[in-house]
Amino acid sequence: xxxxxxxxxxxxxxxxxxxxxxxxxxxxxxxxxxxxxxxxxxxxxxxxxxxxxxxxxxxxxxxxxxxxxxxxxxxxxxxxxxxxxxxxxxxxxxxxxxxxxxxxxxxxxxxxxxxxxxxxxxxxxxxxxxxxxxxxxxxxxxxxxxxxxxxxxxxxxxxxxxxxxxxxxxxxxxxxxxxxxxxxxxxxxxxxxxxxxxxxxxxxxxxxxxxxxxxxxxxxxxxxxxxxxxxxxxxxxxxxxxxxxxxxxxxxxxxxxxxxxxxxxxxxxx
Amino acid sequence: xxxxxxxxxxxxxxxxxxxxxxxxxxxxxxxxxxxxxxxxxxxxxxxxxxxxxxxxxxxxxxxxxxxxxxxxxxxxxxxxxxxxxxxxxxxxxxxxxxxxxxxxxxxxxxxxxxxxxxxxxxxxxxxxxxxxxxxxxxxxxxxxxxxxxxxxxxxxxxxxxxxxxxxxxxxxxxxxxxxxxxxxxxxxxxxxxxxxxxxxxxxxxxxxxxxxxxxxxxxxxxxxxxxxxxxxxxxxxxxxxxxxxxxxxxxxxxxxxxxxxxxxxxxxxxxxxxxxxxxxxxxxxxxxxxxxxxxxxxxxxxxxxxxxxxxxxxxxxxxx
Numbered sequence: 053x054x055x056x057x058x059x060x061x062x063x064x065x066x067x068x069x070x071x072x073x074x075x076x077x078x079x080x081x082x083x084x085x086x087x088x089x090x091x092x093x094x095x096x097x098x099x100x101x102x103x104x105x106x107x108x109x110x111x112x113x114x115x116x117x118x119x120x121x122x123x124x125x126x127x128x129x130x131x132x133x134x135x136x137x138x139x140x141x142x143x144x145x146x147x148x149x150x151x152x153x154x155x156x157x158x159x160x161x162x163x164x165x166x167x168x169x170x171x172x173x174x175x176x177x178x179x180x181x182x183x184x185x186x187x188x189x190x191x192x193x194x195x196x197x198x199x200x201x202x203x204x205x206x207x208x209x210x211x212x213x214x215x216x217x218x219x220x221x222x223x224x225x226x227x228x229x230x231x232x233x234x235x236x237x238x239x240x241x242x243x244x245x246x247x248x249x250x251x252x253x254x255x256x257x258x259x260x261x262x263x264x265x266x267x268x269x270x271x272x273x274x275x276x277x278x279x280x281x282x283x284x285x286x287x288x289x290x291x292x293x294x295x296x297x298x299x300x301x302x303x304x305x306x307x308x309x310x311x312x313x314x315x316x317x318x319x320x321x322x
Numbered sequence: 323x324x325x326x327x328x329x330x331x332x333x334x335x336x337x338x339x340x341x342x343x344x345x346x347x348x349x350x351x352x353x354x355x356x357x358x359x360x361x362x363x364x365x366x367x368x369x370x371x372x373x374x375x376x377x378x379x380x381x382x383x384x385x386x387x388x389x390x391x392x393x394x395x396x397x398x399x400x401x402x403x404x405x406x407x408x409x410x411x412x413x414x415x416x417x418x419x420x421x422x423x424x425x426x427x428x429x430x431x432x433x434x435x436x437x438x439x440x441x442x443x444x445x446x447x448x449x450x451x452x453x454x455x456x457x458x459x460x461x462x463x464x465x466x467x468x469x470x471x472x473x474x475x476x477x478x479x480x481x482x483x484x485x486x487x488x489x490x491x492x493x494x495x496x497x498x499x500x501x502x503x504x505x506x507x508x509x510x511x512x513x514x515x516x517x518x519x520x521x522x523x524x525x526x527x528x529x530x531x532x533x534x535x536x537x538x539x540x541x542x543x544x545x546x547x548x549x550x551x552x553x554x555x556x557x558x559x560x561x562x563x564x565x566x567x568x569x570x571x572x573x574x575x576x577x578x579x580x581x582x583x584x585x586x587x588x589x590x591x592x593x594x595x596x597x598x599x600x601x602x603x604x605x606x607x608x609x610x611x612x613x614x615x616x617x618x619x620x621x622x623x624x625x626x627x628x629x630x631x632x633x634x635x636x637x638x639x640x641x642x
Contacts, residue, residue, distance in 0.1 A: 069514075069517065070514055070515050070517065073514045074511070074514070074515070077500075077503070077507070077511055080503075080507075081500070081502050081503060084502060084503075084543075154497060154498045154499065154500065155515075156475075157475050157476070158475060158497040158498035159475065159498050159512070159515055160473060160475055160489075161515060224423070224426070227419065227422050227423055227426065228419040228420065228422060228423040229419060230419065230420070230423065231423070310426070313426050314426060316477040316479075317414070319475055319476050319477070320413055320476065321422065
């Protein structure tokens with residue numbers, strides 16, 4: 053198992069230059085042919101954000117001011133912006149080998165690194181959105197404080213976790229279309245059964261909350277909100293941390309298992 | 323065409339060297355074929371008559387043809403660039419994706435798992451720097467699988483493939499490009515994947531563009547290219563990167579006559595370089611004879627002959 057892990061790490065390290073450049077190409081490809089080009093990376097999330105804000109704050113009157121007096125829009129953005137990253141990773145990241153078939157069986161390229169390319173490209177977009185989030189944060193008159201130190205840590209954690217998910221599931225998706233469809237079908241429940249648009253701590257029913265703790269999206273969204281809005285540390289939500297730790301370890305083992313089984317077979321079948 | 327070929331097989335298995343000592347071409351190849359047959363003992367299709375050495379290797383018609391075939395490579399160094407060490411490639415065949423998915427988790431449901439096919443079976447050979455080797459065999463003999471393993475996109479199931487040097491493959495010329503990117507971007511992309519620096523790519527680009535001769539289309543997305551244009555770009559890229567090992571798989575059958583001639587000319591130029599090793603797959607005996615000095619004949623994944631090209635071609639033509 054350690055040898056498989058070191059193989060994945062070694063591949064990704066040795067090919068890091070190529071991974072970096074290919075992720076830029078991925079973004080170039082995405083923005084290709086559009087007049088607004090890179091602007092679309094912002095327009096879509098902005099629309100999404102606006103709709104949720106309108107529906108929840110204006111329509112359902114769900115918005116509540118926090119202790120720090122920050123507006124609801126900041127609460128919403130702090131959760132939805134990380135969700136954009138995870139949404140991309142769930143929808144495309146889990147079937148990324150079909151996106152790059154030529155890297156799998158035409159050109160010598162480590163398969164796990166293909167997931168890393170996509171994760172990097174998505175992370176670049178995420179970092180741009182984070183800049184916007186910080187702008188909103190300061191516009192709302194919030195202070196620069198130590199809780200924000202959690203943000204870079206969470207971004208790294210998010211990168212590692214979703215890269216692992218992508219490696220495991222894209223290899224399975226390459227073998228079986230069912231897996232790709234299953235994961236994409238799960239995208240909607242994962243969104244609604246997470247804390248993206250409601251506060252999980254407001255549910256009040258312990259066992260439902262315990263289950264939601266195992267949703268990694270809940271963990272990331274709540275943690276980003278802890279940093280930007282609630283001003284608490286991640287470990288002040290122990291249940292959430294334990295839930296995520298379990299999911300992280302299981303995902304890791306699953307990835308190693310799938311990689312070991314499939315890595316050499318995928319080029320034969322894709 | 324020296325004792326090289328015999329030495330090479332020694333690494334394989336049974337040293338049948340006694341008969342090769344005589345130095346005659348026929349005796350030499352007999353030894354080669356003999357040990358090749360020995361190597362293939364564990365073949366899938368053991369029932370098939372495998373190379374009877376003595377009659378399998380007819381003496382070449384013209385052992386020393388003088389001038390016109392100068393394209394063949396002669397300068398062969400001792401450095402081994404490609405080594406197959408008891409390589410077996412097995413494809414697991416399932417009835418459908420469901421079966422394959424279960425197979426990942428170790429479940430092989432009868433009816434869903436159809437069986438294993440050895441595309442390459444216990445191949446052992448060494449190719450030295452500067453050699454030009456032809457792979458001969460019928461469709462499905464495992465030639466392309468062997469070449470794919472050399473290019474590194476497919477992994478052996480058992481055994482080890484060692485490759486030293488930059489491989490450039492003319493496997494499927496139109497493959498390996500991103501259709502959404504332009505020709506020029508694709509050159510940069512492929513160059514970067516190969517790990518070239520920006521300066522190297524800047525130097526490579528005009529060479530490829532000149533060879534591919536795409537005109538204004540070089541800055542158009544590749545999905546708008548015709549198949550001939552894709553092939554030209556593919557070939558241009560493969561030969562433009564100064565390969566150390568060039569793998570050619572039926573690639574010369576694309577394009578019009580003028581382009582074909584251009585390709586052949588370029589391959590010849592590359593082969594003039596003593597440091598370049600060329601691996602060739604073709605069904606055309608004349609092309610193979612023109613380019614190669616050594617032939618390896620495969621049958622159902624098993625190596626049945628390894629020796630000088632004339633003998634290999636003769637062996638192939640008599641037996642298949």
